[in-house]
Amino acid sequence: MLDSIKQYPVLPTAILLALIIRLFTSGLSWVGVVALSLATIWFGFEMVRWLLRKTSRPAALSSSDDEDLIPPDNLISLVYFLSERRDAEEASIRTCVSNALGIKFNTANTNSEYFVIQFTPPDEARGTDDGIKHFMVRIPQGLFAVLVSDQPYISNPGQFAHQSIRDKRLRNAVESHRAWISVDLMDDPSESTTTAAAYQVIGKILAALAGPDCLAIYCPELQRCNEFDLSLIESLSSSSPLALFNEPTFEPIIEISDSNTKMEAAVKEAIKRWPEFIKAFNDRNLEDADRYIAKAEFREGRKCEYMWVAVTDLAENHIKGILMNDPHELMDVHRGAAVTFEMDRLNDWIYPDAQGSHVGGFTLDVLAEGDED
Numbered sequence: 001m002l003d004s005i006k007q008y009p010v011l012p013t014a015i016l017l018a019l020i021i022r023l024f025t026s027g028l029s030w031v032g033v034v035a036l037s038l039a040t041i042w043f044g045f046e047m048v049r050w051l052l053r054k055t056s057r058p059a060a061l062s063s064s065d066d067e068d069l070i071p072p073d074n075l076i077s078l079v080y081f082l083s084e085r086r087d088a089e090e091a092s093i094r095t096c097v098s099n100a101l102g103i104k105f106n107t108a109n110t111n112s113e114y115f116v117i118q119f120t121p122p123d124e125a126r127g128t129d130d131g132i133k134h135f136m137v138r139i140p141q142g143l144f145a146v147l148v149s150d151q152p153y154i155s156n157p158g159q160f161a162h163q164s165i166r167d168k169r170l171r172n173a174v175e176s177h178r179a180w181i182s183v184d185l186m187d188d189p190s191e192s193t194t195t196a197a198a199y200q201v202i203g204k205i206l207a208a209l210a211g212p213d214c215l216a217i218y219c220p221e222l223q224r225c226n227e228f229d230l231s232l233i234e235s236l237s238s239s240s241p242l243a244l245f246n247e248p249t250f251e252p253i254i255e256i257s258d259s260n261t262k263m264e265a266a267v268k269e270a271i272k273r274w275p276e277f278i279k280a281f282n283d284r285n286l287e288d289a290d291r292y293i294a295k296a297e298f299r300e301g302r303k304c305e306y307m308w309v310a311v312t313d314l315a316e317n318h319i320k321g322i323l324m325n326d327p328h329e330l331m332d333v334h335r336g337a338a339v340t341f342e343m344d345r346l347n348d349w350i351y352p353d354a355q356g357s358h359v360g361g362f363t364l365d366v367l368a369e370g371d372e373d
Helices: 003-006 010-025 029-056 091-102 155-163 169-176 196-210 232-236 239-247 259-272 276-283 287-290 364-369
Strands: 079-080 115-119 132-139 140-151 179-185 214-219 226-227 294-300 303-314 318-323 336-340 346-352 357-362
Touching: 079 155, 079 196, 091 115, 091 196, 115 140, 155 169, 169 214, 169 226, 169 259, 196 232, 196 239, 214 239, 226 239, 239 294, 259 276, 259 346, 259 364, 276 303, 276 357, 287 346, 294 318, 294 336, 303 336, 318 346
Parallel strands: none
Antiparallel strands: 079 179, 079 214, 115 132, 132 140, 140 179, 214 226, 294 303, 294 346, 303 318, 318 336, 346 357
């Protein structure tokens, strides 16, 4: 904090204040007016450099056995994890911001109050290249930055993903990312109108920056990450963009080893007590018809996934229903599809009792525990 105060642009501030005082007390000659204009530009550029220095961060965040992803304190930001590096130029970022917020930037006027410019942080000016392109965005809502990196956000994505993420979908997305792009609030969060308002601006800009290279979206402040899908663009553009972190984008896929004895016992109990499900299904109320669900194994060649099915019909040797999950690797089935599976593929089941509590779900506790056998 003391170092940041020491680096504050004192000289351009003092010159600008002196010229302003002179202007209001005794006026300025044409030379003074030119000096005032130059001092204003100098002050603006030095202020941006100071703000950059205050909020600069490394290109990649380290992870270790003892420490997960720890973002800088009070960083108001949203980040895309990208499958490949993205080429970004000042004009393209300006266009995205303009389209997202409906702001028209006057590029012909170098003294324009609102602008999008590419900037070189002080560390890079001294020869330390962190692989990040910095774009400053000055708009009526405040000062923001768009950062575009050609390196992973985490120093060892594979190691971090396997240590910290149980959901196979999200783990694969984080593990395979090779670059990132973020939108950050550059103003002091405590001085902004509201953090929520800043996130609304950030979300809209990030929605305009979405592309097929987006694998996941991350919020440093919440330390939450979700797999990216185009359906999230609507949430990003809404008044509550952080709501997209309330639930996983897709149904999580949790891997359990074949040698897990607890899972084996849970599946055996589900199969043994299957007649309970049959009786309850035959006696069900129509209002609760969609709450009778079963989990089954689905295979395509060597690929296998366990997914939930809303049961619609029971027969002696097979079960019919509507698939409730989006597969991760399987290609022949999809969420909402009518499916039929044989009894030997049954893995678990759930139905509501008379009090509304669930019966079954024998494998859920095992999945929650993980492979701690």
